[in-house]
Amino acid sequence: MQKKKVVVALGHRALGTTLPEQKAATENSAKAVADLIEAGANVVITHSNAPQVGMIHTAMNEFKKLHPDYTVAPMSVCSAMSQGYIGYDLQNSLRAELLRRGIYKPVATVLTQVTVDPYDEAFYNPSKVIGRIMTKEEADAEEAKGNYVTSVEGGYRRIVAAPKPQDIIEIDTIQLMLDAGQVVIAAGGGGIPVLEQGEELRGASAVIEKDLVSGKLAELLHADELMILTSVEHVAVGYHTEHPSPLSKITAAEAEQYIAEGQFEPGTMLPKIEAAVEFLKKGGKRAVITSIDEAKAGYLGRTGTVIE
Numbered sequence: 001m002q003k004k005k006v007v008v009a010l011g012h013r014a015l016g017t018t019l020p021e022q023k024a025a026t027e028n029s030a031k032a033v034a035d036l037i038e039a040g041a042n043v044v045i046t047h048s049n050a051p052q053v054g055m056i057h058t059a060m061n062e063f064k065k066l067h068p069d070y071t072v073a074p075m076s077v078c079s080a081m082s083q084g085y086i087g088y089d090l091q092n093s094l095r096a097e098l099l100r101r102g103i104y105k106p107v108a109t110v111l112t113q114v115t116v117d118p119y120d121e122a123f124y125n126p127s128k129v130i131g132r133i134m135t136k137e138e139a140d141a142e143e144a145k146g147n148y149v150t151s152v153e154g155g156y157r158r159i160v161a162a163p164k165p166q167d168i169i170e171i172d173t174i175q176l177m178l179d180a181g182q183v184v185i186a187a188g189g190g191g192i193p194v195l196e197q198g199e200e201l202r203g204a205s206a207v208i209e210k211d212l213v214s215g216k217l218a219e220l221l222h223a224d225e226l227m228i229l230t231s232v233e234h235v236a237v238g239y240h241t242e243h244p245s246p247l248s249k250i251t252a253a254e255a256e257q258y259i260a261e262g263q264f265e266p267g268t269m270l271p272k273i274e275a276a277v278e279f280l281k282k283g284g285k286r287a288v289i290t291s292i293d294e295a296k297a298g299y300l301g302r303t304g305t306v307i308e
């Protein structure tokens with residue numbers, strides 16, 4: 001039987017935030033991904049990174065206090081570190097889970113760079129929330145350094161630019177590994193944002209939305225399916241009303257209509273729907289949005305929101 005090529009996007013619930021949380025969460029997520037592999041999927045995994053990249057950035061800032069003449073680690077470097085750190089836990093959890101099930105499959109993380117447009121409006125309107133919740137004093141200190149913050153429930157968080165992903169530099173490597181039946185973890189945290197300058201790639205001060213890059217990855221790999229595994233079993237309309245209606249199966253045109261009605265929250269559900277619609281418009285067959293706990297049922301069409 002021909003295996004299905006599936007891009008699987010893992011969100012916050014699949015990763016946790018702190019080091020011990022991430023270890024436990026990735027072990028759980030590995031079970032969900034192994035279920036998909038057992039069900040016949042060849043998977044490429046991509047994942048969130050906002051809490052982790054913020055934590056790494058804070059750590060690098062602390063390091064600079066010991067060495068004031070050092071430059072602060074750019075956000076692109078912090079993104080690369082977050083791919084390595086999250087990929088390390090994910091690939092080991094998945095390797096072990098597959099071995100426990102008697103499946104031998106190489107699992108590897110590809111440090112992935114994603115080009116962005118230097119004129120992307122997002123550079124003038126930072127909107128991507130990263131890192132931990134801060135006090136007013138900490139937020140003021142960030143602003144004094146030239147960073148941006150926004151108020152959230154419980155305090156303040158940093159915001160950075162989230163330009164749209166244009167192209168994936170390591171796509172041929174990812175494709176080769178996928179075609180060889182290997183499990184690839186790629187474009188984590190939206191990918192390391194880079195600007196093309198002649199032959200050079202220069203890191204951009206931004207964090208790309210992981211949902212949008214998962215759609216781009218699925219498109220460029222000609223994947224059969226995009227699965228976005230998040231914290232809710234279904235996408236809903238009227239989500240913030242007393243009577244939300246869960247969606248089971250919709251078309252891309254219906255999804256666009258709901259986008260126009262403002263049914264999806266920017267920064268959480270909206271980019272997932274946009275990624276799904278874009279993937280379908282570029283030739284994808286099916287996108288599924290469901291909870292990480294229902295991954296296999298979603299893959300088998302028994303739950304989740306399916307967009308076709």
Ligand SMILES: Nc1ncnc2c1ncn2[C@@H]1O[C@H](COP(=O)(O)OP(=O)(O)O)[C@@H](O)[C@H]1O
Binds near residue numbers: 010011235236265
């Ligand atoms: N219309 C909607 N239907 C379902 N969930 C929604 C909707 N609008 C916003 N959400 C929120 O989106 C969240 C999932 O997005 P997010 O927290 O960014 O997840 P992830 O980290 O998995 O990408 C859900 O927990 C839910 O609160």
Ligand SMILES: NC(=O)OP(=O)(O)O
Binds near residue numbers: 050189208
């Ligand atoms: N890069 C990214 O979109 O991360 P989050 O999903 O954690 O916001």
